[in-house]
């Protein structure tokens with residue numbers, strides 16, 4: 084029987100409720116791997132629970148209330164009582180980080196906050212651990228899911244700023260007060276935390292220069308469309324003239340820019356350093372289940388020392404035959420009925436043609452190039468073998484998989 088690890092949960096809103104659900108779904112597997120089963124020992128909201136009772140009955144506190152007070156008071160009291168704390172509260176960390184980190188050091192407890200920056204993207208861990216030896220020169224990226232979602236929806240056309248914001252709130256991306264998202268304050272808090280970790284110097288929210296997206300108009304979006312540009316809310320933290328500059332503002336990006344294709348609620352963070360050139364991490368930047376996953380990862384890390392060897396929890400079959408889309412190129416006789424026969428052979432194997440291009444080549448032949456909708460690979464290659472044997476097909480047909488079929492239009 085696994086030992087129980089008691090998690091006191093402060094806040095049961097978008098992230099808190101998703102965290103409790105994820106923990107209950109994953110508890111058994113975590114117990115199997117770690118020998119310790121986490122369980123929620125108490126929940127605090129404005130109308131439910133008592134902080135002192137929850138603290139007394141917990142090994143670790145998860146703070147998902149948001150804002151400064153009473154979150155700051157609860158986090159400090161938990162650490163002073165010798166409890167590890169996990170928080171996703173960027174506003175709190177960007178405003179009172181030094182006080183919180185020094186309290187954690189003083190009481191020899193962990194204060195983990197992966198969920199506070201870029202949702203489930205593990206940028207905190209990467210800066211604190213993997214890149215601990217790198218001399219970071221610059222960090223820049225998209226660190227607010229709500230504004231990226233709004234800008235993406237507006238850029239696709241037909242969605243107003245107001246409608247896109249309302250949808251971001253429904254989807255659980257926005258803060259309790261979305262003014263913090265659209266004003267750039269939320270992104271500024273995250274950039275302050277990243278700058279603090281990257282440059283090992285105190286950085287607070289009030290030192291970040293920020294501008295939001297409230298003043299972006301339909302005309303700006305139309306201009307971006309006309310010139311093939313993407314409009315994004317960009318955060319930057321960099322070394323400048325022996326100091327640092329941390330800022331957030333909207334910016335137009337050329338289509339080839341790595342951040343131009345980061346859409347919807349996704350975030351992306353690029354870390355630059357002479358030695359490592361650059362590393363970009365991207366993924367879902369907001370949302371209850373997504374952030375809950377980062378929070379639970381922190382809880383597990385606080386519960387147990389990192390595993391030196393990966394444990395298995397089950398034995399799953401390895402599947403060889405999967406569905407793929409294909410590009411198929413063939414050299415065929417340029418004669419009536421050939422295309423129909425190719426289509427028939429493909430159809431017999433369940434392969435459906437998405438697009439076809441035929442070009443005449445010398446000697447009465449044609450090059451036939453097609454994209455095939457996803458199907459089981461074994462069936463596709465069955466069709467290719469049949470085609471290769473046809474008298475009107477010359478040379479081996481060439482097949483290459485196509486990823487993300489929607490981009491092949």
Ligand SMILES: NC(=O)C1=CN([C@@H]2O[C@H](COP(=O)(O)OP(=O)(O)OC[C@H]3O[C@@H](n4cnc5c(N)ncnc54)[C@H](OP(=O)(O)O)[C@@H]3O)[C@@H](O)[C@H]2O)C=CC1
Pocket residue numbers: 093094095096097098099127128129130146147148149150152153171172173174198199202255256257258259368369370371374
């Ligand atoms: N939503 C997201 O995508 C992300 C959010 N975060 C951060 O996670 C934290 C939680 O966000 P989210 O879940 O969206 O917020 P919600 O507003 O959905 O939930 C907040 C929860 O905290 C409780 N709460 C608020 N004030 C108090 C108080 N004074 N005392 C006790 N409980 C209180 C609320 O109680 P009640 O139910 O009674 O109102 C509610 O249960 C924030 O710091 C946010 O910035 C981080 C990354 C992503």
Ligand SMILES: N[C@@H](CC=O)C(=O)O
Pocket residue numbers: 199200201202226227228229230256257258264269368369370
């Ligand atoms: N409101 C935030 C939530 C995650 O930090 C965002 O939209 O990015």
